[in-house]
Amino acid sequence: MTALVSLAPLFWGAAQAEENAQLIGDADRGAKIFQKCSGCHQVGPGAENRAGPHLNSLFGRRAGSIEGFDYSDSMDRAHNDGLTWTLRNLDAYIENPRALVSGTRMSFRGIKDPQDRQDVLAYLRSFTASPQDIPESAPTAIRREVELAPDTLAIVGDVAYGEYLASECLTCHKRDGADEGIPSIVKWHEEDFVVAMHAYKRKLRPHPVMQMMAGRLSDEEIAALAAYFATIE
Numbered sequence: 001m002t003a004l005v006s007l008a009p010l011f012w013g014a015a016q017a018e019e020n021a022q023l024i025g026d027a028d029r030g031a032k033i034f035q036k037c038s039g040c041h042q043v044g045p046g047a048e049n050r051a052g053p054h055l056n057s058l059f060g061r062r063a064g065s066i067e068g069f070d071y072s073d074s075m076d077r078a079h080n081d082g083l084t085w086t087l088r089n090l091d092a093y094i095e096n097p098r099a100l101v102s103g104t105r106m107s108f109r110g111i112k113d114p115q116d117r118q119d120v121l122a123y124l125r126s127f128t129a130s131p132q133d134i135p136e137s138a139p140t141a142i143r144r145e146v147e148l149a150p151d152t153l154a155i156v157g158d159v160a161y162g163e164y165l166a167s168e169c170l171t172c173h174k175r176d177g178a179d180e181g182i183p184s185i186v187k188w189h190e191e192d193f194v195v196a197m198h199a200y201k202r203k204l205r206p207h208p209v210m211q212m213m214a215g216r217l218s219d220e221e222i223a224a225l226a227a228y229f230a231t232i233e
Contacts, residue, residue, distance in 0.1 A: 024087065025115065030123030033116050040106075043127050052106065059128040061085045063101070074103030074183050081206040090124075091117055092146075092199075099195045100205065103183035146199045153191060155223040162228025165221055168213070175232065186232045193226035 034043075040052040047054040053066040064071045064079030071079070078101050083089065093100045094117055096110040111117045169185070177186040185193065199205040200214035201222075214222070 024125055025118030025120075025122035027119070027122040027126050030119035030121070033111070033120050034123055037108075037120070043124060055124055055127065057128050058085055058090070058124055059087065063089075072101075072103055072105045074101050075105075077183075078206070083206055087121065090121055092204075094120065096192060096195065098188075099192050099199070102185065102188075102196060146195060146202055146204055148195065148198055152198070152219050153194065155219055157190065157220075157223035157225070157227025159224070159227045159231055161221075162224035162226070165217075165225055166228055169225065169229075177232075185229050188226070188229055190223075190226040190230045193229060194222055197222045197225070 040050055041055050042048055042050060043055040043058075047056050049066060049069045053069045053071075061084070062079055063083040063085060064075040083101075085093075089100070094111050097104050097106045097108055111120065172182050173185050174182075175186065177184045196205065197214045197217065200207065200210040201217070203211050205211075217225070
Protein backbone atom coordinates (compact mmCIF):
# COMPACT_ATOMS: atom_id res chain seq x y z
CA MET A 1 0.00 0.00 0.00
CA THR A 2 1.27 3.48 -0.73
CA ALA A 3 0.33 6.80 0.76
CA LEU A 4 -2.03 8.85 -1.39
CA VAL A 5 0.12 11.91 -1.82
CA SER A 6 0.98 12.58 -5.45
CA LEU A 7 -2.09 14.74 -6.18
CA ALA A 8 -2.05 16.61 -2.88
CA PRO A 9 -0.98 20.02 -4.27
CA LEU A 10 -3.84 19.94 -6.80
CA PHE A 11 -6.59 19.12 -4.35
CA TRP A 12 -5.50 20.66 -1.09
CA GLY A 13 -3.95 23.89 -2.32
CA ALA A 14 -3.02 24.57 1.29
CA ALA A 15 -0.17 27.04 0.91
CA GLN A 16 -0.56 28.17 4.50
CA ALA A 17 -0.57 24.58 5.74
CA GLU A 18 2.62 23.87 3.84
CA GLU A 19 4.23 27.03 5.19
CA ASN A 20 3.30 26.14 8.76
CA ALA A 21 4.52 22.58 8.24
CA GLN A 22 8.01 23.89 7.66
CA LEU A 23 7.96 25.39 11.15
CA ILE A 24 8.01 21.83 12.45
CA GLY A 25 10.52 20.12 10.17
CA ASP A 26 11.32 19.13 6.59
CA ALA A 27 8.05 17.91 5.07
CA ASP A 28 9.72 16.59 1.91
CA ARG A 29 12.06 14.45 3.95
CA GLY A 30 9.12 13.46 6.15
CA ALA A 31 7.24 12.15 3.10
CA LYS A 32 10.05 9.67 2.50
CA ILE A 33 10.19 8.56 6.13
CA PHE A 34 6.40 8.18 6.14
CA GLN A 35 6.70 5.31 3.66
CA LYS A 36 7.36 3.00 6.62
CA CYS A 37 3.92 4.02 7.95
CA SER A 38 2.06 3.78 4.65
CA GLY A 39 1.41 0.06 4.94
CA CYS A 40 -1.21 0.84 7.58
CA HIS A 41 -2.04 4.55 7.19
CA GLN A 42 -3.11 6.64 4.22
CA VAL A 43 -3.03 10.42 3.97
CA GLY A 44 -4.03 12.81 1.21
CA PRO A 45 -6.97 13.09 -1.19
CA GLY A 46 -9.10 9.95 -1.12
CA ALA A 47 -7.32 8.50 1.91
CA GLU A 48 -9.22 5.67 3.59
CA ASN A 49 -9.01 3.72 6.80
CA ARG A 50 -6.93 0.57 6.50
CA ALA A 51 -5.23 -1.30 9.34
CA GLY A 52 -4.89 2.16 10.88
CA PRO A 53 -7.13 5.22 10.50
CA HIS A 54 -6.49 7.79 7.78
CA LEU A 55 -4.36 10.73 8.88
CA ASN A 56 -6.04 13.65 7.14
CA SER A 57 -6.83 16.59 9.46
CA LEU A 58 -4.85 14.88 12.20
CA PHE A 59 -3.63 17.92 14.13
CA GLY A 60 -6.12 19.06 16.75
CA ARG A 61 -8.22 15.92 16.35
CA ARG A 62 -9.47 13.99 19.36
CA ALA A 63 -7.78 10.60 19.61
CA GLY A 64 -9.97 7.69 18.54
CA SER A 65 -12.52 9.87 16.76
CA ILE A 66 -12.61 8.69 13.13
CA GLU A 67 -16.15 7.48 12.55
CA GLY A 68 -16.39 3.85 11.52
CA PHE A 69 -12.87 2.86 12.55
CA ASP A 70 -12.58 0.02 15.07
CA TYR A 71 -10.20 1.38 17.70
CA SER A 72 -8.66 -0.61 20.54
CA ASP A 73 -10.20 -0.36 23.99
CA SER A 74 -7.13 1.59 25.09
CA MET A 75 -7.54 4.17 22.34
CA ASP A 76 -11.23 4.47 23.18
CA ARG A 77 -10.24 5.17 26.79
CA ALA A 78 -7.71 7.76 25.63
CA HIS A 79 -10.52 9.39 23.66
CA ASN A 80 -12.75 9.44 26.73
CA ASP A 81 -9.88 10.83 28.82
CA GLY A 82 -9.57 13.75 26.41
CA LEU A 83 -6.37 12.91 24.55
CA THR A 84 -6.03 15.26 21.58
CA TRP A 85 -3.47 15.01 18.79
CA THR A 86 -1.44 18.12 19.44
CA LEU A 87 2.09 18.39 18.13
CA ARG A 88 3.45 17.43 21.53
CA ASN A 89 1.24 14.36 21.92
CA LEU A 90 1.86 13.19 18.37
CA ASP A 91 5.60 13.49 18.91
CA ALA A 92 5.33 11.36 22.06
CA TYR A 93 3.08 8.80 20.35
CA ILE A 94 5.21 8.16 17.30
CA GLU A 95 8.31 8.00 19.49
CA ASN A 96 6.81 5.18 21.58
CA PRO A 97 3.13 4.37 20.92
CA ARG A 98 2.68 2.06 23.91
CA ALA A 99 4.19 4.55 26.33
CA LEU A 100 1.36 6.97 25.55
CA VAL A 101 -1.50 4.52 24.85
CA SER A 102 -0.50 1.29 26.53
CA GLY A 103 -2.87 -1.10 24.79
CA THR A 104 -2.76 0.38 21.30
CA ARG A 105 -3.01 -2.10 18.44
CA MET A 106 -0.36 -0.16 16.53
CA SER A 107 2.42 -2.75 16.25
CA PHE A 108 5.18 -0.22 15.70
CA ARG A 109 8.14 0.33 18.00
CA GLY A 110 8.31 4.02 17.23
CA ILE A 111 10.65 6.53 15.62
CA LYS A 112 13.47 7.25 18.04
CA ASP A 113 15.29 10.00 16.14
CA PRO A 114 13.79 13.42 17.08
CA GLN A 115 14.54 14.97 13.68
CA ASP A 116 12.86 12.07 11.86
CA ARG A 117 9.76 12.54 14.02
CA GLN A 118 9.67 16.28 13.37
CA ASP A 119 9.98 15.74 9.63
CA VAL A 120 7.18 13.14 9.57
CA LEU A 121 4.96 15.47 11.59
CA ALA A 122 5.77 18.34 9.23
CA TYR A 123 4.63 16.14 6.36
CA LEU A 124 1.41 15.15 8.13
CA ARG A 125 0.85 18.79 9.12
CA SER A 126 0.49 19.69 5.45
CA PHE A 127 -2.73 17.63 5.33
CA THR A 128 -4.40 19.55 8.17
CA ALA A 129 -6.01 22.85 7.22
CA SER A 130 -6.36 24.50 10.64
CA PRO A 131 -4.47 22.65 13.38
CA GLN A 132 -4.57 23.93 16.94
CA ASP A 133 -0.94 23.39 17.81
CA ILE A 134 1.43 25.12 15.39
CA PRO A 135 4.79 25.76 17.06
CA GLU A 136 6.15 29.27 17.12
CA SER A 137 9.71 28.24 17.87
CA ALA A 138 12.36 26.16 16.17
CA PRO A 139 11.84 22.39 15.91
CA THR A 140 14.60 21.82 18.44
CA ALA A 141 12.34 23.39 21.07
CA ILE A 142 9.74 20.62 20.73
CA ARG A 143 9.64 18.67 24.00
CA ARG A 144 9.25 14.95 24.29
CA GLU A 145 6.36 13.57 26.31
CA VAL A 146 8.62 13.32 29.35
CA GLU A 147 12.33 13.96 29.69
CA LEU A 148 13.94 11.61 32.19
CA ALA A 149 17.46 11.96 33.50
CA PRO A 150 19.75 9.06 32.57
CA ASP A 151 20.13 8.31 36.29
CA THR A 152 16.38 7.79 36.56
CA LEU A 153 16.29 5.38 33.63
CA ALA A 154 19.34 3.56 35.02
CA ILE A 155 17.69 2.66 38.34
CA VAL A 156 17.59 -1.12 38.70
CA GLY A 157 14.23 -2.06 40.13
CA ASP A 158 13.90 -4.47 43.06
CA VAL A 159 11.50 -7.18 41.86
CA ALA A 160 10.54 -8.29 45.37
CA TYR A 161 9.79 -4.73 46.43
CA GLY A 162 7.83 -4.25 43.21
CA GLU A 163 5.71 -7.30 44.04
CA TYR A 164 4.98 -5.80 47.45
CA LEU A 165 3.96 -2.47 45.91
CA ALA A 166 1.92 -4.07 43.13
CA SER A 167 -1.04 -5.08 45.30
CA GLU A 168 -2.70 -1.72 44.72
CA CYS A 169 -2.06 -1.90 40.96
CA LEU A 170 -3.57 -5.38 40.82
CA THR A 171 -6.90 -4.19 42.16
CA CYS A 172 -7.51 -2.95 38.59
CA HIS A 173 -4.85 -4.46 36.31
CA LYS A 174 -5.04 -8.25 35.97
CA ARG A 175 -2.01 -10.29 36.96
CA ASP A 176 -2.78 -12.86 34.25
CA GLY A 177 -2.54 -10.18 31.57
CA ALA A 178 -6.26 -10.13 30.78
CA ASP A 179 -7.58 -6.90 29.30
CA GLU A 180 -11.13 -6.50 30.59
CA GLY A 181 -11.65 -2.80 30.05
CA ILE A 182 -8.36 -1.93 31.77
CA PRO A 183 -5.11 -2.42 29.84
CA SER A 184 -2.66 -5.15 30.75
CA ILE A 185 0.69 -4.04 32.15
CA VAL A 186 2.14 -7.54 32.38
CA LYS A 187 5.45 -8.09 30.54
CA TRP A 188 5.80 -4.43 29.66
CA HIS A 189 9.30 -3.38 28.68
CA GLU A 190 10.72 -1.78 31.84
CA GLU A 191 11.74 1.51 30.23
CA ASP A 192 8.29 1.90 28.62
CA PHE A 193 6.69 1.34 32.02
CA VAL A 194 8.96 3.91 33.68
CA VAL A 195 8.35 6.52 30.97
CA ALA A 196 4.58 6.03 31.15
CA MET A 197 4.47 6.32 34.94
CA HIS A 198 6.56 9.48 34.97
CA ALA A 199 4.31 10.95 32.28
CA TYR A 200 1.33 10.31 34.57
CA LYS A 201 3.25 11.68 37.54
CA ARG A 202 3.92 14.93 35.68
CA LYS A 203 0.32 15.03 34.40
CA LEU A 204 1.43 14.76 30.78
CA ARG A 205 -0.76 11.70 30.23
CA PRO A 206 -4.48 12.20 30.84
CA HIS A 207 -6.06 10.02 33.53
CA PRO A 208 -6.81 11.47 36.97
CA VAL A 209 -6.57 8.16 38.85
CA MET A 210 -3.25 7.20 37.29
CA GLN A 211 -1.92 10.71 37.85
CA MET A 212 -2.80 10.37 41.53
CA MET A 213 -1.30 6.88 41.84
CA ALA A 214 1.93 7.78 40.04
CA GLY A 215 2.23 10.98 42.03
CA ARG A 216 2.63 8.94 45.21
CA LEU A 217 5.56 6.91 43.90
CA SER A 218 9.27 7.63 44.14
CA ASP A 219 11.63 6.96 41.25
CA GLU A 220 12.82 3.79 43.01
CA GLU A 221 9.26 2.56 43.52
CA ILE A 222 8.40 3.12 39.86
CA ALA A 223 11.52 1.18 38.86
CA ALA A 224 10.59 -1.64 41.24
CA LEU A 225 7.08 -1.91 39.79
CA ALA A 226 8.49 -1.87 36.26
CA ALA A 227 10.87 -4.70 37.15
CA TYR A 228 8.11 -6.76 38.76
CA PHE A 229 5.55 -6.45 35.97
CA ALA A 230 8.21 -7.15 33.33
CA THR A 231 9.02 -10.49 34.95
CA ILE A 232 5.55 -11.85 35.73
CA GLU A 233 5.13 -15.28 34.14
